[in-house]
Amino acid sequence: xxxxxxxLVGRDLLRDTLAYSAGxxxxxxxxxxxxxxxxxxxxxxxxxxxxxxxGTAQFAALGVAASGGGPAAIIATGLILNLRHIPYxxxxxxxxxxxxWTRILGTHNLLDTTxxxxxxxxxxxRRAKIAYxxxxxxxxxxxxxxxxxxxxxxxxxxxxxxxxxDAALPALIxxxxxxxxxxxxxxxxxxxxxxxxxxASPFLPAGLPVLAxxxxxxxxxxxxxxxxxxxxxx
Amino acid sequence: xxxxxxxxxxxxTFLIRLAGPLLRGRVEVSDRADLLLKRGATVVLVALVxxxxxxxxxxxxxxxxxxxxxxxxxxxWRKAPLALVVVAAAATTAGLRLLGVA
Numbered sequence: 001x002x003x004x005x006x007x008l009v010g011r012d013l014l015r016d017t018l019a020y021s022a023g024x025x026x027x028x029x030x031x032x033x034x035x036x037x038x039x040x041x042x043x044x045x046x047x048x049x050x051x052x053x054x055g056t057a058q059f060a061a062l063g064v065a066a067s068g069g070g071p072a073a074i075i076a077t078g079l080i081l082n083l084r085h086i087p088y089x090x091x092x093x094x095x096x097x098x099x100x101w102t103r104i105l106g107t108h109n110l111l112d113t114t115x116x117x118x119x120x121x122x123x124x125x126r127r128a129k130i131a132y133x134x135x136x137x138x139x140x141x142x143x144x145x146x147x148x149x150x151x152x153x154x155x156x157x158x159x160x161x162x163x164x165x166d167a168a169l170p171a172l173i174x175x176x177x178x179x180x181x182x183x184x185x186x187x188x189x190x191x192x193x194x195x196x197x198x199x200a201s202p203f204l205p206a207g208l209p210v211l212a213x214x215x216x217x218x219x220x221x222x223x224x225x226x227x228x229x230x231x232x233x234x
Numbered sequence: 235x236x237x238x239x240x241x242x243x244x245x246x247t248f249l250i251r252l253a254g255p256l257l258r259g260r261v262e263v264s265d266r267a268d269l270l271l272k273r274g275a276t277v278v279l280v281a282l283v284x285x286x287x288x289x290x291x292x293x294x295x296x297x298x299x300x301x302x303x304x305x306x307x308x309x310x311w312r313k314a315p316l317a318l319v320v321v322a323a324a325a326t327t328a329g330l331r332l333l334g335v336a
């Protein structure tokens with residue numbers, strides 16, 4: 001069965017998923033340790049990680065709680081940060097929109113990284129689906145195992161910044177979107193969007209600047225169907 | 235964080251994740267629209283990379299973090315395997331911090 005799975009997924013994607021999952025496990029461990037250090041019960045920490053299942057929002061929510069923010073502030077911070085999943089769902093939602101249970105699992109597994117892995121497969125729908133589910137499964141297992149390890153280790157885990165984990169995830173996403181940026185219009189929209197997001201960051205709560213980046217699309221709006229077909233070609 | 239806060243966060247996050255495919259399912263997606271939706275997600279991801287590499291808690295992230303992301307980006311551009319990209323990015327940032335670079 002393992003050999004069949006390897007053949008279906010492909011060696012490269014399997015290797016990438018393992019590397020990515022290792023990073024997620026470390027991030028999960030630091031969340032588990034941080035939450036425990038802040039006095040959360042082990043089951044509360046696990047419930048957050050399994051039910052909310054959105055790393056960035058979870059860390060931010062912990063941060064708001066630690067600095068004395070009330071329930072409304074915690075919820076607002078977490079949900080605003082998660083709004084970027086709307087454009088993600090618009091772009092890859094059809095990949096898991098088959099049966100009721102793939103819809104639920106696929107929706108729960110909609111992440112920055114699963115989106116980026118699926119988009120990196122270009123127009124190959126079958127490969128995009130395989131990438132979405134393989135990296136999603138890797139992420140789910142690594143996140144939960146990492147959390148459990150972090151809760152057990154508690155304060156013995158040091159500051160994750162020492163390991164440079166905060167650089168690993170942006171670098172991974174950058175690597176995954178690079179092929180799409182070979183298209184000049186996409187590159188133009190992305191550069192303009194990143195500029196807008198950075199300029200807006202001092203003024204907007206975290207999570208909204210990356211949505212403001214969508215205005216960058218106006219710099220490279222596809223005019224005709226012909227250009228769309230041209231741009232959609234691999 | 236009490237049970238109610240976690241429940242609201244969990245349900246709210248799920249509904250946000252559900253919004254994309256539900257919106258997409260209501261209309262026939264043309265090639266042009268599909269191109270725009272994919273481009274939109276790419277734009278958001280690139281903006282996420284830029285902001286998370288340069289800004290931490292509303293302030294300049296320091297040199298170590300963006301340096302690691304840039305090293306990872308250059309390696310990816312040179313077609314290095316993803317595992318190497320991730321490890322090199324983390325090692326660069328960790329190394330610089332070890333040397334006292336913020």
